[in-house]
Amino acid sequence: MMKYQIYPVTHYQQNCSLIWCDETNKAALVDPGGECERLLQAIAEQGVTVDKVLLTHGHFDHVGGATEIATKLNVPIVGPHQEDAFWLQLLPKQAEMFNFPPAAAFEPDQWLQEGQQVEVGNVTLKVLHCPGHTPGHVVFFDAQTETAFVGDVLFNGSIGRTDFPKGDYDTLIHSIKNKLLPLGDDVTFVPGHGPVSTLGEERLSNPFLNQ
Numbered sequence: 001m002m003k004y005q006i007y008p009v010t011h012y013q014q015n016c017s018l019i020w021c022d023e024t025n026k027a028a029l030v031d032p033g034g035e036c037e038r039l040l041q042a043i044a045e046q047g048v049t050v051d052k053v054l055l056t057h058g059h060f061d062h063v064g065g066a067t068e069i070a071t072k073l074n075v076p077i078v079g080p081h082q083e084d085a086f087w088l089q090l091l092p093k094q095a096e097m098f099n100f101p102p103a104a105a106f107e108p109d110q111w112l113q114e115g116q117q118v119e120v121g122n123v124t125l126k127v128l129h130c131p132g133h134t135p136g137h138v139v140f141f142d143a144q145t146e147t148a149f150v151g152d153v154l155f156n157g158s159i160g161r162t163d164f165p166k167g168d169y170d171t172l173i174h175s176i177k178n179k180l181l182p183l184g185d186d187v188t189f190v191p192g193h194g195p196v197s198t199l200g201e202e203r204l205s206n207p208f209l210n211q
Contacts, residue, residue, distance in 0.1 A: 010034040021121025032065040056151030057137040058087025060094040076109035084136025132172020133160030156197040
């Protein structure tokens with residue numbers, strides 16, 4: 001069964017999630033935006049073996065530490081969808097714009113598509129392509145524990161910004177209502193920033209979903 005621990009990193013307090021299979025101790029790190037030494041220490045303290053880095057989208061606060069972590073652990077970077085390739089190529093400019101340390105552009109070892117699956121030990125994560133915040137944003141969903149790692153698609157009481165290049169409000173709302181909410185009200189989701197919530201709670205109280 002999947003276990004996870006959330007580590008907010010950088011001055012943007014981006015939720016980096018360490019997820020692992022409690023049967024095999026195989027693990028993945030979702031959206032390592034920075035503070036790599038702290039994340040590596042957390043991995044060691046959990047006593048798990050990270051065999052991949054997973055990315056929901058290409059914004060710097062979610063990918064800023066990806067190449068350093070992947071290099072130090074000698075593991076592949078998986079995701080996001082290829083529509084976010086331009087964001088990863090803009091990493092040097094993103095770092096400068098948002099006051100992060102310098103970072104080089106990169107391509108992941110594997111792009112992801114709607115309906116693909118990612119294995120973390122005996123845990124199977126379903127990939128959902130949920131554009132709107134960025135065009136290549138993906139979500140990772142574990143049906144067994146009813147947990148979704150949604151990046152910046154949906155937040156507790158809010159939704160992702162759509163004023164960045166190639167963002168689109170209507171597309172984002174469509175992704176939430178047609179990809180996420182059908183997963184079920186009992187699904188807990190880990191957003192890219194802030195506290196966790198459930199899809200049922202957001203269906204009822206999120207002002208952006210009740211317009």
